[in-house]
Amino acid sequence: MTIPAESTFEPANNDASLSDHNESYQALVWRRLRRSFTGMMGLILVTMLLVMAIFAGFFAPMEPNLSTESFMPPDALRILDKDGGLVTPRIYPLVETGEFDPVTFQPLTGPDFENPRRLVLFARGFEYRILGLVPSTIHLFGTSDGEPVHLLGTDKLGRDILSRAIYGARISLTIALTVVSIVTIVGTTIGMMSGYFLGSFDVWMQRFVELVLAFPQLPLYLALTSLIPVTAPTNVFLVFVIVVMSALGWAQMSREVRGKTLALSRIEYVKAAMAIGATDRRIIFQHILPNVMSHVIVAVTLAIPNVVLLESFLGFLGFAVKPPLISWGLMLQDTSNYSVIGSYPWILSPVAFVLITVFAFNALGDGLRDAIDPY
Structure with a gap:
């Protein structure tokens, strides 16, 4: 009996199904994350913030501690000349027009079209070191003639706000990432051990966690940071702030991980591992x-903006970092006077960096939460 040609058996092409079946967990999470618009936007913004902080000298157009004229308004960036013609990007310094605001009676300013400065990429400026090693004078942008550029204006001491905000990202993000790393390691370890071993260890550990959570954190932050003398080195002050934030932040992470561990310890494969004699270390x-890491990763991305906000608030009150270090919270000290804000509103520019950072990490955490959740 012959088999017709049209009914010849051919192996099915299951490459797609096999690739899906053999897809690793990390690849599955990445594929789900790519489908999330907010998650990808958060990932892009977080990457840009980290790159900006690492290579702050390259992105900063001016030396952050260089003083010029105080409270200079932001330079006007335009691609149109005074006649409306299209030109290459140029900086027009703002000058007083001779008129006054009818409400505040402050002198009005406008772009000085008679003295434009051409904006160029990869301009030469002050010397810095890439990663603290390689000296360089190339910056992302600047003026062709090397004149100062203040896209966000200057502060009360005449320092460029944009450059200081870019350098401030280093301290603010370093504090946030370091604190969250310590909190995650300590909180996850104690939470898993407490939820797995139970017994008297869990009872005493949870009472200690409740004691830490019972402290009013803000007054305690202010009290502990005020113990450092004003003459202490800046590095000592920075380390002390990180230690205080970490010591008061691990308890909440520990409580969350303990709850996840209690649920996981009742699952069949954990009981099977106990039955065959697996060690406690291997089981944990x-x-x-x-299985706990999915919750921890999301908790980390949501905890970083909280630390950034806390550092900004403490810096605004003068309890975070001290000069010559630069942080977003320290820059916001200039906004403590309402009359100054009304006259020079551009000094609020560091708030935009804080808002972008908080949004970026929250959006990334929201996308990771959906991507990691297997259901």
């Missing part, structure tokens, strides 16, 4: 930790 780090 091989079976429980990988």
